[in-house]
Amino acid sequence: MFRATIDADLLKDSVESLSVLVDEARFRISPEGIAVRAVDPANVAMVSLDLAASAFDEFSASDCEIGMDLTKLTDILSLIDKTDKVLIELDDMSQKLSIQIAGLSYTLSLLDPSTMRADPRIPQLELPAEVIMNGKDLRRAVKASEKISDHMLFGIDGEIFYMEAEGDTDRVRVEMSRDQLIDLKPDDVHSLFSLDYLADIVKPVARSNEVLLEFGMDFPIKISTTFANGALKVGYLLAPRIESD
Amino acid sequence: MFRATIDADLLKDSVESLSVLVDEARFRISPEGIAVRAVDPANVAMVSLDLAASAFDEFSASDCEIGMDLTKLTDILSLIDKTDKVLIELDDMSQKLSIQIAGLSYTLSLLDPSTMRADPRIPQLELPAEVIMNGKDLRRAVKASEKISDHMLFGIDGEIFYMEAEGDTDRVRVEMSRDQLIDLKPDDVHSLFSLDYLADIVKPVARSNEVLLEFGMDFPIKISTTFANGALKVGYLLAPRIESD
């Protein structure tokens, strides 16, 4: 059993957070809310999403799992206003999802979660360096780097956090001191990441004022943020690329 | 003889009403105004346009017919502001049309109306059900249906007008009661239509606050509206599709 009402805005943010990495996802629903853990097809990046029951105007659910086609959901949500309310209801008998928005009523077939990829195990990592920064600053650095290269270095040098990309002939570098960041826990580390993935991850994240980056020495980076006063938590884990010398 | 001045806005609406269905059209001009009747190349939909002499700032004409390339006209109108005044004048000798807009002067060759398709005969139909609704509501239902299917059902069930589309696995349905509509003359009927055509027809129609739908049981649908306080009347007749079971 599952029946819930939510702001279109917050539902759009949730779906986009997932759809930048995967085309379909298994939603684990419980009385506490909705959780998703998914890995991209190439096993390079992982997304975790936690949408608390408190994020909804109305939320009643027993434990269940549903599989959703995110492309289809994105299509539907593209038609509605940010201020619309969305009523979502699971028909247990038919295993169809009913979505009602401002007079429109959709009935969507679900994917069988048992045929979908198992949830990934989230690795326990010691990531010594931490940066909290504005999402817009992160996106700008990623966009600038994309013009030059296909990978990007995140690192800390003393008290300076830097992001850097190097092309065949050109280079872009952003340096941010402690006072240009919201918070900094320095450590003498750096890691290289694929800009293909970063460009996707940064899209939903850039809407947030506070993005937490956790990284280490040639370790994965964890990029996480929250929306709706913490009711929606989104986190990405992105594998490093090996630096060639 | 034909010489007329009109608001760019109203001329754009007129041309778009036609160009969603046909690439060229025969304009029948008389002292009362301009009338067009045209059928799309596949004979599925028909458009009728009536632009009264009163829609013009200045209008003087004797009976004549001219053939126009609508693609070319759309191109030209795309450059001008909605608030511009357009002076149109027919040179009887050269059979060219002069269009003057804010200092620009176009001279367009006309198509020979005698080589163009004859005007369609508009069938007399008894269409028992009538709905008057906001153009925006109609467009939203059509857009939502396009995401799911390539055809769409219009019907009335008791006092409820509904629009519905069904894909292989998914379904969208809009239900509107009498108080969500401007007017309703109910009848227990429904008909299925091609969304390709509906999507085109809905573009000009959606700008109107009052769109009249007339339909029956597996009969064509008539979609009509007016602009400029009735000085421009636009109507479409769209053939039904046969429902497969």
Next chain:
Amino acid sequence: MFRATIDADLLKDSVESLSVLVDEARFRISPEGIAVRAVDPANVAMVSLDLAASAFDEFSASDCEIGMDLTKLTDILSLIDKTDKVLIELDDMSQKLSIQIAGLSYTLSLLDPSTMRADPRIPQLELPAEVIMNGKDLRRAVKASEKISDHMLFGIDGEIFYMEAEGDTDRVRVEMSRDQLIDLKPDDVHSLFSLDYLADIVKPVARSNEVLLEFGMDFPIKISTTFANGALKVGYLLAPRIESD
């Protein structure tokens, strides 16, 4: 040695003025400012740009020449706000250019100016007719002509300046009298030009309130304007096309 700070806005205008004709350019830098002279690959049009030292917030330079990839520069500038300040600095040792904008720092390799095409010699021409007009009016005439033809005639007939394009069947003509222009020095001349080139040239020029056209009888046309109170001067010279009868 070269180090300068400039408004992003003015730098964008400068780069666009060049990039509509050429992909790379040689910048001649001196204590007085920056000058560029370049010809398009087909030798049909020439651009000259003069950016005075006074256009910069800070400008210190000794005589030098640098070759720049304009596509790369346009890419970088597309990311920044019009109100940003841009610091440009040449590293004489590495022959790299450092560009710093709001915390982003780019290091760009330069092209070797000795391998680039030599600066064109600007021909001395007697162009008897002169028109000064608003950039927007010029752009509108060019856009209207593009719909009809691939070349465009500029001419003066008595006290009337006209721009005209003729397609296979259609014609567009703009006539402007002395009071619709900012200035007119009439002469009984006309010349035909390629709309491919005019459409490109008109893009940066259209932002200016005063564009000077100088032309003659089947002679090149000179199209020039200034920005930033004359601190940036941009001029184009476009070869005529031969009129076929």
